[in-house]
Amino acid sequence: MALVTRAEGRMYLTPLVGFLLLFLGFPAIVNLIYSISAVTFETLRSPVLSGFSNYVAVLNDREFWSSAWFSLRFGILTASAECLIGLFLAIFLAPLLSKRPVLMAPLMLPLMVAPAMVGLMYRLVLHEFAGPVPYYLFEWFGDSPAFLDINNAFRTLVVVETLQWTPFAFLLFYMAYSAIPLDVREASSLDGASPFEIVRWIDLPLMKPTLVIAFFIRFIDGFRVFDNVYALTGSGAGGSTTSLSIYIYQAFFKEGAIGKAVAASVVLFMASFIVLHCLNRLAGRRKR
Amino acid sequence: MKLSRTSFALMATLLAGTALPTFANATVTVLGWPGGSEETALRATVETYNKQASDADKVELLFFNREGFYDKLQADMAAGSNAFDVNLVATYSLGRYAPYMEPVDLGADAAKVFGESVLKTMQFDGKQYGVPTDLSLHFMYYRKDLVDALNRDDAAKKTYGEIAQKYLGKPLQPKDPDSWTWDDWAATALYFTKQVNPDSPVRYGTVLQMKNLLFNMMVFQSLPRSYGGDWMDKDGNVTVDSDAYKTGLELYKKLYDAGSSPKDSLSYEYAETNAAFASGQAATALQWNAAAADLTSTEKSPAVAEVTGIVAPPAGPDGRADHIHGLGLGLNKNAKNKEGAVKFLKWLATEDAALLYARSGGSPALSPDVVAKVAKERPDLVKLGEFASKYGYVMTGATSASALPVYELQAKEFTGYWSGQQSLEDALAHTKAGMQDLLKK
Numbered sequence: 073m074a075l076v077t078r079a080e081g082r083m084y085l086t087p088l089v090g091f092l093l094l095f096l097g098f099p100a101i102v103n104l105i106y107s108i109s110a111v112t113f114e115t116l117r118s119p120v121l122s123g124f125s126n127y128v129a130v131l132n133d134r135e136f137w138s139s140a141w142f143s144l145r146f147g148i149l150t151a152s153a154e155c156l157i158g159l160f161l162a163i164f165l166a167p168l169l170s171k172r173p174v175l176m177a178p179l180m181l182p183l184m185v186a187p188a189m190v191g192l193m194y195r196l197v198l199h200e201f202a203g204p205v206p207y208y209l210f211e212w213f214g215d216s217p218a219f220l221d222i223n224n225a226f227r228t229l230v231v232v233e234t235l236q237w238t239p240f241a242f243l244l245f246y247m248a249y250s251a252i253p254l255d256v257r258e259a260s261s262l263d264g265a266s267p268f269e270i271v272r273w274i275d276l277p278l279m280k281p282t283l284v285i286a287f288f289i290r291f292i293d294g295f296r297v298f299d300n301v302y303a304l305t306g307s308g309a310g311g312s313t314t315s316l317s318i319y320i321y322q323a324f325f326k327e328g329a330i331g332k333a334v335a336a337s338v339v340l341f342m343a344s345f346i347v348l349h350c351l352n353r354l355a356g357r358r359k360r
Numbered sequence: 361m362k363l364s365r366t367s368f369a370l371m372a373t374l375l376a377g378t379a380l381p382t383f384a385n386a387t388v389t390v391l392g393w394p395g396g397s398e399e400t401a402l403r404a405t406v407e408t409y410n411k412q413a414s415d416a417d418k419v420e421l422l423f424f425n426r427e428g429f430y431d432k433l434q435a436d437m438a439a440g441s442n443a444f445d446v447n448l449v450a451t452y453s454l455g456r457y458a459p460y461m462e463p464v465d466l467g468a469d470a471a472k473v474f475g476e477s478v479l480k481t482m483q484f485d486g487k488q489y490g491v492p493t494d495l496s497l498h499f500m501y502y503r504k505d506l507v508d509a510l511n512r513d514d515a516a517k518k519t520y521g522e523i524a525q526k527y528l529g530k531p532l533q534p535k536d537p538d539s540w541t542w543d544d545w546a547a548t549a550l551y552f553t554k555q556v557n558p559d560s561p562v563r564y565g566t567v568l569q570m571k572n573l574l575f576n577m578m579v580f581q582s583l584p585r586s587y588g589g590d591w592m593d594k595d596g597n598v599t600v601d602s603d604a605y606k607t608g609l610e611l612y613k614k615l616y617d618a619g620s621s622p623k624d625s626l627s628y629e630y631a632e633t634n635a636a637f638a639s640g641q642a643a644t645a646l647q648w649n650a651a652a653a654d655l656t657s658t659e660k661s662p663a664v665a666e667v668t669g670i671v672a673p674p675a676g677p678d679g680r681a682d683h684i685h686g687l688g689l690g691l692n693k694n695a696k697n698k699e700g701a702v703k704f705l706k707w708l709a710t711e712d713a714a715l716l717y718a719r720s721g722g723s724p725a726l727s728p729d730v731v732a733k734v735a736k737e738r739p740d741l742v743k744l745g746e747f748a749s750k751y752g753y754v755m756t757g758a759t760s761a762s763a764l765p766v767y768e769l770q771a772k773e774f775t776g777y778w779s780g781q782q783s784l785e786d787a788l789a790h791t792k793a794g795m796q797d798l799l800k801k
Binding site: 113114116195199201202217220221225303305306312322325326 | 434459573574764765779
């Protein structure tokens with residue numbers, strides 16, 4: 073006998089479905105309407121349908137494609153760097169942390185800072201006349217690079233993002249690493265496996281699901297980046313650090329092109345949906 | 361369970377206790393410009409107002425971050441927010457916010473305090489939408505000690521001439537900053553650039569604000585304007601691709617590429633520029649007038665306070681030009697306490713309030729008779745009034761509802777050129793096409 077009857081199940085699900093319809097469904101429908109309308113701040117309540125011109129404008133906009141390329145590169149690079157450094161730290165520091173778990177707290181501190189604050193902090197830290205980094209570089213080497221100019225802004229942002237979010241990947245990897253039974257490692261050691269071989273053939277395969285999940289979480293976060301980039305470079309230098317989120321924000325608020333901004337967000341949603349669906353299918357096929 | 365009479369009475373008392381203070385505290389909420397001298401001055405002025413106002417008219421201040429201020433304000437007002445009765449408004453955003461505001465009659469004395477031309481910075485379609493609290497324009501800040509030393513040294517003058525010839529193609533000689541043309545300023549900036557002249561006592565000749573930010577475009581605008589540049593001609597055609605804009609854009613790029621401005625200038629705005637000039641490592645800076653108080657304060661800028669000179673922006677073939685931009689406070693159409701809000705706005709337009717605001721650090725543009733009363737404490741306000749009346753200008757089309765998006769567009773395209781992302785021709789073509797689209801709306 074089923075624990076919950078069908079009617080009870082419906083009753084339990086109703087609040088959740090209602091919540092989703094109200095808070096996700098309604099904005100989604102409004103967005104779809106706006107994306108095919110001529111709409112401004114003055115006509116928010118009375119948009120005029122205009123076909124797919126907003127989509128055409130977005131797809132023909134060179135900045136949409138350059139911001140999409142920025143987001144993609146940024147997402148892949150930061151996720152890769154965070155996972156690689158996080159993995160190294162998790163394995164390297166595991167013996168120390170198992171004896172001194174209190175050290176986890178300072179390692180997690182960067183996660184506690186709001187990304188916008190991180191952006192502002194680095195704006196100060198890297199400022200040629202107020203920041204400690206350029207100050208010491210001038211003292212020691214007589215010069216300091218331009219951290220936020222056209223050649224370095226992207227690299228600086230990648231480093232800032234990686235410094236903040238590596239602890240997240242590290243935390244997941246450390247937990248996964250700690251969960252591997254010691255006897256498996258001991259057995260392989262008795263069979264003559266070197267420490268490198270243990271990592272390569274025992275630890276990494278067992279941590280693989282966590283590695284994949286951490287990479288995708290970090291990729292998604294990097295892809296949709298907004299706060300720290302906006303606070304640090306304001307999409308400069310010369311628009312070279314415009315992420316897709318910043319592109320949508322600028323189209324919406326700065327240009328007042330509400331239809332175009334919403335159309336871009338719909339395109340982004342469709343692309344994300346297709347990518348996630350493919351990944352889901354890939355994961356399902358592997359399981360089988 | 362039935363409520364007893366006693367518990368019912370208790371609940372009623374409790375409810376009344378929470379509701380009554382709400383009525384008693386029917387205050388006027390004012391959304392001001394956050395941070396900087398404007399916030400300090402408004403806080404001090406409101407404190408005085410509240411001492412004389414009745415409980416229902418007392419003013420409470422509300423500030424949110426400068427970052428994205430106008431966007432948040434736009435979203436709030438479009439949504440019909442009544443979270444504030446009085447809101448900030450700026451000359452260049454008046455057309456954008458006027459549909460959500462109500463005109464206000466400030467009385468005949470307001471013209472005597474501010475003068476008609478300043479009141480006009482808060483007018484749209486012939487109606488007064490606000491009290492002009494601060495006028496912003498730009499000063500050319502320069503290091504008096506460095507320029508004086510240059511003018512006294514013949515060898516330095518010779519080097520100056522050689523640098524001017526090499527970089528600008530003109531045999532220039534040092535001049536008094538108050539008679540600088542843009543070429544003179546550029547030559548001075550190049551001379552004081554370590555990368556160009558290793559004997560320069562400072563690292564940079566100037567500090568250019570080149571971040572992709574609309575306010576930076578306001579600072580830049582005076583250069584092409586003094587070469588005759590305008591957004592549109594009298595027939596309404598967009599003229600941003602003129603030689604004047606080309607000259608201005610190229611001069612900025614030339615200075616940036618030569619190392620005359622800090623390498624990170626493409627991420628610089630107001631605060632970074634102040635920090636750079638105050639460090640003593642820059643010889644000149646075209647910066648907002650609001651920075652005068654900080655840059656001449658021995659406490660805040662000890663390295664340069666006593667050697668900082670202030671003149672109007674340099675001249676071009678069409679003379680000098682100084683971009684004016686007014687901030688003010690106006691009435692929200694959906695205000696909860698309109699009566700109290702109007703009372704506050706009228707008081708703010710009186711001479712006493714304007715003088716108090718000026719003495720508290722604000723930058724109101726006052727008529728000559730009124731400014732004379734604070735000239736000792738605020739000599740920069742005298743310059744402000746003088747520069748505004750002599751050189752102040754507003755670009756054609758710059759008070760339309762699309763003015764801010766035009767500045768945004770220019771910021772995006774011009775910084776794209778300065779950073780080498782696109783050619784000058786492409787930047788101007790994109791700007792022209794975008795402006796045609798925006799200004800025809």
